[in-house]
Amino acid sequence: MNPKDCTKIIDTILDYFELSDFEGIGYSGCTPYQILISTILSQQTTERNSRRASEQLFAELPTAKDVYNSDQETIEKLVFCSGYYRQKTKCIMAVTKCIIEDYNGKVPDNPNDLMKLPSVGKKTTACVMRYAFNKPSVIVDTHINRVSYRLGISDSKKPEETQRAIMEKVPSDRWDDLDIAFITLGRNNCRPKNPSCDDCPVKDFCRSKVV
């Protein structure tokens, strides 16, 4: 698929789902540390619950130092609503310890050091680079991977290959738009099973449509 069609697909999905005014994932005013921890809290839960957990946590403990000086029980209570709260609390405490003790209390601003933090993988790194340091990065989750493959943007089902294909074919100033467009399409029409191709807004571009 050529870059022009990729851009057309993104625009078509944004228009169809009336997402053209989407203003990003809602991290404005957050520090890099808060963005990192919010990303951890957002795993395996709904956006609403993770946002609530982040708000509760940062209302009480806004900085890495505050979390470092706090205790497991307090943090567990604050992030309870995000689900998997015990596991997430352990991650938060381990990441925070590392930031305070190894990075002078500052979240590293490069992918190599970010990936060295406990429990921080590629996806979290990409989120932090994009939203905390304004360095765009393609984040390939399960929806983006599936939709990209079905549409033919990527010829591989491997997330790393999909990431490479997107970076080659989609201009970096459209990566945020692709993110929200493909996640929305993946949740609505392009579901893992029984995709709803009949009313898919980009079926004319799709090599995998089921008719």
Ligand code: SF4
């Ligand atoms: S036409 Fe079907 S397979 Fe293709 S993107 Fe739309 S929902 Fe997915």
